Amino acid sequence: MSAAMTRVVRVGVILIVAALVPGLFVLLAGQNPWRVLATLLLYAFGPQGWSEVLVHAIPLTLIGLGVAFALRAGLFNIGADGQLIAGAVLAVFFAPYFAGWGIAGLIVFLILGSIGGAALGALVGYLRAWFGASEIIVTIMLNYVMIQMISYLIRGPMQETSRFWPQSFLIPDDCILPIIVQGTRLHAGLFVALVMVIAAAIVQRRTVLGFETSVLGANPGAAAYAGFRVKILTVIVMAISGGLAGLAGAVEVGGIYQRLQDNMSEGFGLAAIAVALIARLEAAAIPFAACLFGIFFAGSGALQRELALPFPLVWIIEASVIFAVAALQWALPSRKAIA
């Protein structure tokens, strides 16, 4: 068998297995996989679904950009959920002061979100660079810490004045991202995400930071030998990665929730890792990968409603996609290696 044939067979096998695994779980639930696929696609491209796909793609794009940026430097940021919370909390905390500021209030609100996430990310980078503490473990531990912290804040100091529900006060209107298509939840966060995609693509391709990041990821020894300040670089990369997740937090609050509450992230942090890997860490490809997962996230609601399929099916699909994309790299070795 020729090398080309071998590749085709391998790719075929990988794609089939990747589709079979979620398919088997659908069968286990007593549903027809084809019907599930049809329901998913009809919803996602239907009159209600398309905007929900984009609504979910917004945070997935922002967080995915950050995860990919860190992964280019060989750093695993699994802490996006915690950084999202940090960003949302910082932005909401100061939001009341921006009432009447108009568009400036919204911009400061988003910047504060980025700062909150960046601070948490920078802390991880610092512990990694100076103390050799695994960023994987530290980011995950901080997720659990941040979940408890927001739980405390919305039941304590930042709780709404009636003190009935576990949620914070509402942010002022100035900090709300306007709806851009009437009758949907699609908000101006879409433009924030697109601007960040362009910015990330430029940083990745045209700047010293983008270059140093890639070298650090490909060969840390070479990066140190070339005189890069590896420790500082690690902190900067984790700060940017966390900053994007924090921005996603502010965008989610400004565009959807308009206040702090529990479960704001829906597991975007883990999904964003899959998004980054599918996009092969290319900033320009991230929004498309994010839309794919937007279909899964938004469609899972439809599957739950119409076919009574439990939501965790999304995670099984996510895992299949991660394994498949990684396996495709083995099957198509000419492409550039990830991380």
Add this chain to the structure above:
Amino acid sequence: MGTTKPKGDRLMDALFITALLAATIRLGMAIGLAAIGEAASERSGIFNIGIEGIMLSGAFAAAWGSVRTGSPWLGVLFAIIIGLILAGVHAFMVLLLRIDQFVSGIGMVIFGLGFSSFVARLTIGAKPTSVQGLAPVDLGAISHIPIIGPVLFAQSPLAYIALALAIATGWVINRTAFGLEIRACGENAEVAETLAIPVRQRQTACILFGGITAGLGGAYLSVVQVNAFVENMVAGRGFLAVACVMLGRRRPVVAFLAALGFGLAEATQIRLQTQYPDLPYQFLVILPYIAAIAALVIGHARRGMKAA
């Protein structure tokens, strides 16, 4: 954590100490079990960050098996089997397809989360179902000796299995030819290969062993510690186990003891919640996670994590 200040004699009560130590062992054991196999796996040179997902799958399998068959021991067996299967996938991905071990591990975490929650909702229900658990051992009079009886002689049988596994694993790795080969694979796989050591076989064996202990750790949660399956019930214990292995510099017994340290942190925070009801409980719940970060920083676990 050292935060249990002597606040009157009540706190220092022997009963309190007994309960605290017994709880330490009970709460640390799931992490400890997973850490034993992960230590072996990392010793052979392969990380498995995915043991969180394997533990979740094991916790579900044990609960499901116990509900279905009425025998928690069969549940434990199912947990071992699912652990072997998932670890086998990790070994296949990492050793044969040469996929980045962290990418495969994260995939395993997500799969375990999805598999356990999805199938649980289809079978034993989304709400926590109570599960018939493993009874603790009862050695009669010995189990009732003050202080040491409840702490040392009235734990779950799985706890004694865990202790034996930790010691046995440490012995195999440090004192046998097989263990020497494993260490050689982890230190330098190329050199090991030139010495005609079957590197992949040794690494596969260690990864599979890691799957067994992670499955057992998950089973411990659902049929010993909680007697129920709750979605995402592992709640970071798999990652804490990886942290324990880093702290223990990949030595199984030390990693196991580190896990008991996290058990102590957990037992302490639960008691502090009742001691200081005015303090927001969230600040206490985070103690084990903060302890993990602090321990990693203080431990300068550099040697364990070069490749990340």
